[in-house]
Amino acid sequence: MKSNFEEYYCIYWVFTQLCNDHCDHCYNSSGPQGTRISEADCMAIIGNLPTGLKQIILSGGEPLADKKLLYAILDELARKYDNKLFITLQFNGDLLNTKVLQTLIEKGVDRYSIASIDRYHKKQGARKEELSELFKSKGIEFVEDQPKITTEAKENDILSRPLSYGFFGATEDMWLGGNWARGRALEKDLWKKDGTHNFCAIHSGARGFLGHESKDVMQELSIQLWKINPCCPGTKVPMGDARKEKVSEVLQRMSKHEVMQKLNQGDIYGVGESIGISAKEGLERAIATGNVCLWCDEFFGNCYDMKKQKVKESKVYTRKLNI
Numbered sequence: 637m638k639s640n641f642e643e644y645y646c647i648y649w650v651f652t653q654l655c656n657d658h659c660d661h662c663y664n665s666s667g668p669q670g671t672r673i674s675e676a677d678c679m680a681i682i683g684n685l686p687t688g689l690k691q692i693i694l695s696g697g698e699p700l701a702d703k704k705l706l707y708a709i710l711d712e713l714a715r716k717y718d719n720k721l722f723i724t725l726q727f728n729g730d731l732l733n734t735k736v737l738q739t740l741i742e743k744g745v746d747r748y749s750i751a752s753i754d755r756y757h758k759k760q761g762a763r764k765e766e767l768s769e770l771f772k773s774k775g776i777e778f779v780e781d782q783p784k785i786t787t788e789a790k791e792n793d794i795l796s797r798p799l800s801y802g803f804f805g806a807t808e809d810m811w812l813g814g815n816w817a818r819g820r821a822l823e824k825d826l827w828k829k830d831g832t833h834n835f836c837a838i839h840s841g842a843r844g845f846l847g848h849e850s851k852d853v854m855q856e857l858s859i860q861l862w863k864i865n866p867c868c869p870g871t872k873v874p875m876g877d878a879r880k881e882k883v884s885e886v887l888q889r890m891s892k893h894e895v896m897q898k899l900n901q902g903d904i905y906g907v908g909e910s911i912g913i914s915a916k917e918g919l920e921r922a923i924a925t926g927n928v929c930l931w932c933d934e935f936f937g938n939c940y941d942m943k944k945q946k947v948k949e950s951k952v953y954t955r956k957l958n959i
Contacts, residue, residue: 641846641884641891643688645855648840648868650695651678651709652702653861656730661756661806661826663818663869664860666697673861673879675708681862681878682712691722693749700731710743719744728752729767730759737774747800748776754805764803771801778802816869817927831922831931835869837902842866846891846900857887866890866899872933873942893945904928907935911947 653670655662664670685692692713699706713721724747725740740748748771753761768778779800806815815835817827835841844853845866858865863874864886875896876886890896894910905922906915913935922931941948 641887642686644686644690644884644887646691646693647685647689647883648693648695648856648858649681650697650858650860651681652697652699652705654701655696655698655728656701657698657728657758659756659758660820660824662820663816664697665819670697671861672702672705675705677862677879678705678709679712680880681859682709682716684878684880684882685716686884689717689721691724693724693726695726695751698731699725699727700736703731703736707739707743710740710745714744722746724749726751728757728759729763732767732770734770734773737770741774741799745799748802750801750803752805753803756806761803761805767801775799776801817929818869827927827929829926831919831924831926831928834902834904834928836867836899836904836928836932840868841902842899842904843902844900846887846896848900857883859883866896869929871942872936875942889945895940895945904932907932908939911940913939 650664652672653664653666654672655666655668655670658667694706694709696702710723713723721744723745725745726749729750729752750764750767752759753764771778776799780802815821815828815833821827837843839854840856840858844850844855845857847855858868858870859878860870860874862877862879863870864876864878864881864883865871865874875890876883891900895907898904898907898909903915905918905928907913908918909915918931918935921934922928925931925934936942939948940946
């Protein structure tokens with residue numbers, strides 16, 4: 637396992653849960669009254685990001701609903717990384733216009749990822765053609781999948797680098813609606829009830845957050861506001877506080893423990909093997925709870941102390957997992 641995490645591939649940062657919409661499937665309960673953190677907190681978080689970070693994905697909430705904060709973040713990222721960081725903006729597109737897009741280009745956004753082309757969002761993809769024309773008017777190319785990250789073009793000329801946009805949305809099998817047992821999706825009963833569906837092992841799950849031998853597995857973690865997580869849905873207790881701790885130091889601490897190494901392998905069923913819970917028992921609990929995220933919550937809530945990285949001394953936890 638790596639001993640120095642100052643070189644890191646990608647961080648997914650939800651810097652605001654403020655949103656112009658109030659979608660039933662939202663995993664972090666974003667909306668017009670969504671949770672926000674201060675600009676000072678955001679600047680502290682940027683200060684604690686790995687110095688060798690390759691890519692950051694800024695999301696929400698709706699980033700453009702917190703536009704002043706977004707612009708301040710982009711300015712600080714440009715300063716820290718000398719305009720060489722690859723920046724993806726993931727947003728719903730509702731608030732985008734020509735003036736805002738030009739500002740985003742000038743402030744260094746490379747990839748525009750519209751995450752609202754589905755039945756859960758208010759406009760349900762109604763602006764797709766309009767947004768496509770807007771991007772094309774600025775010479776931004778449609779690329780369906782996230783392009784391979786390279787900093788070479790950015791180093792040469794930030795204003796003439798290749799830019800791209802793409803669309804996606806929630807489906808019954810993938811991403812928010814019908815998958816994560818979190819937030820409003822859990823409240824509205826839209827989560828995927830299949831404990832054999834191992835989201836931990838695929839993109840945006842925990843697999844590879846510490847690093848992976850396969851080049852097909854992206855090294856990525858998520859920061860929900862300030863909470864450092866091994867995956868986008870997030871563990872019941874975060875790994876650390878990005879306002880107060882260097883992300884690299886949190887990862888170094890986590891990498892020493894077998895429980896976190898299992899998450900890094902995407903093995904949510906075997907996460908408790910080092911403390912006497914078999915993978916068979918883990919699978920049984922995932923099936924019983926209906927979702928791997930709920931089994932993960934149970935594990936870190938009742939069986940294992942994330943902060944102390946040790947077994948919980950709790951009457952609730954038994955060898956038979958009678959929880």
